[in-house]
């Protein structure tokens with residue numbers, strides 16, 4: 248599982264033959280055949296078997312209308328795929344800690360040091376407590392492939408993958424959504440918002456196209472810790488989960504969310520390219536929908552949030 252983010256994938260290599268073929272079938276074939284849900288579930292299983300062998304199976308449920316499953320328009324993946332204009336990871340810049348067998352919260356661990364560089368004076372230790380998120384609005388620096396600690400190190404959580412059962416379910420007014428299939432305790436890791444790393448410029452262009460269909464999966468990488476000490480900082484990259492992604496691409500927006508998004512670094516030394524980890528912010532019970540705020544932690548201006556969602560093409564951003 249240490250290899251979770253240690254792969255260099257190019258978006259131009261994304262497999263798409265199956266998706267292309269299915270999209271050429273005439274609508275009456277698509278409507279008549281009861282095969283899409285089976286293909287969708289098989290795609291999830293086969294594309295995650297290696298990286299998440301113990302993750303509970305995801306079911307596709309629709310009790311709203313007769314659409315069998317979400318459109319088969321994307322490649323199911325937990326990885327990040329880089330567009331040609333985005334550099335893949337430079338492992339020569341990655342540093343591992345020398346701790347063995349596990350990292351301790353009061354040690355001289357270099358991963359802990361990296362973590363604490365973003366803390367204020369009231370905070371200490373790793374950003375996990377017994378496998379759960381400790382400080383909500385702070386980035387996470389997990390131990391990586393070069394570290395000496397073992398798999399049980401307290402600073403390895405996201406890299407072990409999804410542990411809780413969720414389903415993809417059709418909603419009445421928001422398209423498809425993600426629902427808890429069991430109780431998921433607060434501050435639990437749910438999944439990576441995987442997809443393509445693209446530049447902000449590419450994101451702007453794609454956003455205009457997605458806006459026409461009133462459906463977007465673009466997420467601006469816009470976190471407070473990237474701006475620290477840099478007055479002229481600008482958004483450099485976005486994650487686009489339209490062509491590649493996993494179940495997290497179905498997470499809908501809510502002004503009263505039960506999930507939040509945290510930037511996490513494992514094998515990626517470039518601060519501008521975190522993985523986007525979804526954690527629950529409160530207990531989520533079976534059948535409840537998992538949602539996060541597309542505009543960062545809710546600030547009480549919920550009406551403004553809704554109008555922004557409807558007017559501005561749904562570009563998700565998460566700056567404080």
Ligand SMILES: C[S@@+](CC[C@H](N)C(=O)[O-])C[C@H]1O[C@@H](n2cnc3c(N)ncnc32)[C@H](O)[C@@H]1O
Nearest residue numbers: 421422423461462463464496497498499500561
């Ligand atoms: C990241 S996708 C979420 C999955 C989407 N529901 C689907 O069926 O693929 C974001 C899109 O979902 C829809 N959406 C998300 N939250 C919504 C909300 N609270 N109200 C209405 N539509 C919403 C919008 O079309 C938005 O562009």
